[in-house]
Amino acid sequence: MIRITCLGAAGSVTGSNFLIESPGGKKMLVDCGLFQGGRQMESRNWEDWGFDPQEIQTLFLTHAHIDHSGRIPKLVKDGFKGQIMTSPPTAELCQVMLLDAAHIQEMDAEWQSRKNKRQGKGGLDPLYTTGDAEASLTLFSPVERDRVVDVEPGVKARLRNAGHILGSSILELWIEEKGARLKIVFSGDLGKQNQLIVRDPHEVFDADYLFIESTYGNRKHRSFEDSKDELVEAIRYSVAQNEKIIIPAFAVERTQEILYILGEFHRKGLIPDIPIYLDSPLAIKATEIFRKNKKYYDEEAQAIVEKGYDPFDMPNLKFTESTRESIAINEKTGSAIIIAGSGMCTAGRIKHHLKHNLWREGASVVIVGFQAEGTTGRKIVEGAKRVRIFRENVAVRAKVFTIGGFSAHADQDDLLDWISNFESNPRVFVVHGERTASEALADKIRTRFNLETHIPTWKQQLILRPTETAYEEPPVEEAAPDAQTMIMNNIVDLENALKELRKRAKTKGMEEGVTEEALDRLKYIQEELQEVLPNG
Numbered sequence: 001m002i003r004i005t006c007l008g009a010a011g012s013v014t015g016s017n018f019l020i021e022s023p024g025g026k027k028m029l030v031d032c033g034l035f036q037g038g039r040q041m042e043s044r045n046w047e048d049w050g051f052d053p054q055e056i057q058t059l060f061l062t063h064a065h066i067d068h069s070g071r072i073p074k075l076v077k078d079g080f081k082g083q084i085m086t087s088p089p090t091a092e093l094c095q096v097m098l099l100d101a102a103h104i105q106e107m108d109a110e111w112q113s114r115k116n117k118r119q120g121k122g123g124l125d126p127l128y129t130t131g132d133a134e135a136s137l138t139l140f141s142p143v144e145r146d147r148v149v150d151v152e153p154g155v156k157a158r159l160r161n162a163g164h165i166l167g168s169s170i171l172e173l174w175i176e177e178k179g180a181r182l183k184i185v186f187s188g189d190l191g192k193q194n195q196l197i198v199r200d201p202h203e204v205f206d207a208d209y210l211f212i213e214s215t216y217g218n219r220k221h222r223s224f225e226d227s228k229d230e231l232v233e234a235i236r237y238s239v240a241q242n243e244k245i246i247i248p249a250f251a252v253e254r255t256q257e258i259l260y261i262l263g264e265f266h267r268k269g270l271i272p273d274i275p276i277y278l279d280s281p282l283a284i285k286a287t288e289i290f291r292k293n294k295k296y297y298d299e300e301a302q303a304i305v306e307k308g309y310d311p312f313d314m315p316n317l318k319f320t321e322s323t324r325e326s327i328a329i330n331e332k333t334g335s336a337i338i339i340a341g342s343g344m345c346t347a348g349r350i351k352h353h354l355k356h357n358l359w360r361e362g363a364s365v366v367i368v369g370f371q372a373e374g375t376t377g378r379k380i381v382e383g384a385k386r387v388r389i390f391r392e393n394v395a396v397r398a399k400v401f402t403i404g405g406f407s408a409h410a411d412q413d414d415l416l417d418w419i420s421n422f423e424s425n426p427r428v429f430v431v432h433g434e435r436t437a438s439e440a441l442a443d444k445i446r447t448r449f450n451l452e453t454h455i456p457t458w459k460q461q462l463i464l465r466p467t468e469t470a471y472e473e474p475p476v477e478e479a480a481p482d483a484q485t486m487i488m489n490n491i492v493d494l495e496n497a498l499k500e501l502r503k504r505a506k507t508k509g510m511e512e513g514v515t516e517e518a519l520d521r522l523k524y525i526q527e528e529l530q531e532v533l534p535n536g
């Protein structure tokens, strides 16, 4: 019997992490991603692994996105010394992404430590450091896709193109040990048909067990051609007003897709010659990796190369690497297209560009990617009249274009099409999706293909046998406090602090109890409180 424990991307889209234990005691992982989105979800990054990292021989990595790769440095910090089997472009992209992720972890810890010290509490260590990220890069062992590799005695694996981002892979795994013989397939994140740059997902015909992603398991994407028309419209709108076009974009794949599309617009003369800035050091590095890896392009991208063009370049494109160059963009008047991160407007240089342009009538903000609840990007999409950026309330007068057709994920129809290739009858585990998306997809899989489906919960253990399946529930844990309880606790703390402050203000006066600086802070707290209140 083979046991698989679903330690991430089970009941959620982030934190992808599956532990595989073979009958002979081998331990392997599929993906080791970061949990993202909200404090409660992110607190999982700090939890115990649920296994000993030293005992893991192999980590199969489906692709470079941080929700699949972002905990690798922590795994190494905690003792992992095995090999990381992945495609060559994924290994290259991880070099820039994991170092960037480590830098963010270090900055976060520093910021939190300073805050803690002001409150008389201790400092905080980062989840992992640049040193941990560097150490993890030495363990990557890239293998070309489509080749069956002997991973260790009794275990064979093959990576197939998943068509999601450069280097993204489906994992086929054969385990033959102590009489058990099974083929397990992990879809990884699957791309849609005819996605830019990368080839369509490889068909897989057989498996005993299939783990399929369901990010958009309940959705159908809008047409790609319509989306391109909308982008042209947004650009022309702001050019006519002599204002800027701001595009928040994820550094890997979405940025390169936008450059690819802008290149096409340029060659066809669809948009005027205005400066285009790629204002993100991470996206610049990722774009260089895309440029180098031409052999992984699809036919259309290769045709562009054969005609003598670089699909990610045009004469008016500038890479702004330094902060000085970035600041200079907003000192120039006139129309320009600015592509910057983060993709959900929560950090990075995009915040500066929004601060400078969001309030300007005639400017446009073009949303091309998923915006999670609670992010600045989501507020802009939902029509907020003003948003808070760098402690300032910035009015939203720019025109907001939300373009839905640039997703790098298969939608429900694409996922079902891909499953229709199976000639065997695999048992299907629906993972990597919010509950409603996973349920919708599982429903369709059952009714259309008559396959047995199951949606694993976080930490659930799956027992895989050649002829039967059993589920073992994880030990019941104390539930994390819900938002309301957390708010109530915070209010009690606040009330106590205010009481103490009132007492000091009354008795000791300005010298000891309440300083000018404290007044400033109080004002800040008051502003923050107003942000917390709905319609505030």
Ligand SMILES: [Zn+2]
Pocket (backbone or CB within 6 Å): 063, 065, 164, 189
């Ligand atoms: Zn992905």
